Amino acid sequence: MTIVFSWAVWFAQLCFVLAMTFAATRLVIGPRAQDRVLALDTLYINAMLSLLMLGIRSSTAVYYDMALVIALFGFVGSVALAKFLLRGEVIEP
Amino acid sequence: MTIHDLSPWITVPAALLLVTGGLLTLIGSLGLLRLPTFFARMHGPSMGNTLGTGSVLIASVMVASALAQRPVVHELLISLFIVMTSPMTSIMLMKAAVSRQGRG
Numbered sequence: 001m002t003i004v005f006s007w008a009v010w011f012a013q014l015c016f017v018l019a020m021t022f023a024a025t026r027l028v029i030g031p032r033a034q035d036r037v038l039a040l041d042t043l044y045i046n047a048m049l050s051l052l053m054l055g056i057r058s059s060t061a062v063y064y065d066m067a068l069v070i071a072l073f074g075f076v077g078s079v080a081l082a083k084f085l086l087r088g089e090v091i092e093p
Numbered sequence: 094m095t096i097h098d099l100s101p102w103i104t105v106p107a108a109l110l111l112v113t114g115g116l117l118t119l120i121g122s123l124g125l126l127r128l129p130t131f132f133a134r135m136h137g138p139s140m141g142n143t144l145g146t147g148s149v150l151i152a153s154v155m156v157a158s159a160l161a162q163r164p165v166v167h168e169l170l171i172s173l174f175i176v177m178t179s180p181m182t183s184i185m186l187m188k189a190a191v192s193r194q195g196r197g
Contacts, residue, residue, distance in 0.1 A: 002097050008108030012149065015115030019122035019141070026126050026134075034190045035131055041182055042125055042138040045175070046118060049149055052168075053111075056156055059096050064168060071171055075178040082185035086192055 006057075013053040020046045037081045044074035096160070103159040110152035118145035131190055139183055146175045 020043055027039035048070045055063030080090050121141020128134045150172040157165040 002099065002104060005096070005099070005104035005108045008111045012111040012115035015119040019119050022122040022126040023138075032131065032193070034186055034193065035134065037189075038131075038134065038138065038186055039125065041186075042122055042142070045138075045142050045146065045179075046122065048171075049114070049118065049146060052149060052153055052171075056153055057096070059156075059160055061157070064171075068171055068174075071174050071178075075174075075182065078182045079185055082182065082189050085189035086185065 009053055009057050013050055013057075016046045016050040016053065020050070033085055034082075037078060037085065040081070041074070041078045044070060044078075048074070096156070099156070099159050103155055107152040107155045110148045110155075114145040114148035114152070117141055117148070121145065132187075135183060135187060139179060142179045143176055147172050 023039045023042040023046060027036050027043065030036040030039055048067045051063050051067045051070065055061070055067070084090050118141040121137040121139070124137025124141075125134055128137060150168050153168045154166055157168065
């Protein structure tokens with residue numbers, strides 16, 4: 001049964017890499033700025049999930065911290081970019 | 094204890110959850126690539142982010158708990174964080190898109 005699990009981990013990682021490719025394509029061809037921000041948001045979540053797959057495959061707890069940091073900073077970056085698109089300024093006086 | 098001597102009662106549900114999460118995330122990103130307008134494109138990654146991340150992290154919790162032979166639930170922190178923050182990002186982006194609609 002372990003072979004099923006390792007194939008599932010490989011399949012999930014392949015799915016996340018393909019999803020990252022789609023998001024990067026949208027990031028390049030996106031017609032407007034909000035499309036690019038949405039593509040960056042999807043890209044960091046897929047990168048975080050791909051790191052978690054690495055963590056399952058190598059059965060260490062190191063990748064968990066990296067995934068948590070990516071989630072935190074990705075959220076801050078996405079909200080800052082969306083706020084900039086909304087108001088033209090990130091931190092308003 | 095490594096990943097090769099886990100019992101099938103852990104690996105088969107974890108494998109199902111991983112395949113489900115991978116497919117959901119892939120379909121969400123395909124929607125981001127293929128849908129015609131921005132307001133239609135908002136829908137795909139939201140589903141992939143919340144549901145796909147949830148199932149993948151539940152599988153990760155199961156495998157980590159079976160490897161350590163005690164409950165390891167700190168991966169649920171990422172899931173909670175994503176579930177809390179993804180709608181906020183969507184709301185901000187949607188407001189920005191609505192306010193930028195008239196401008197070129």
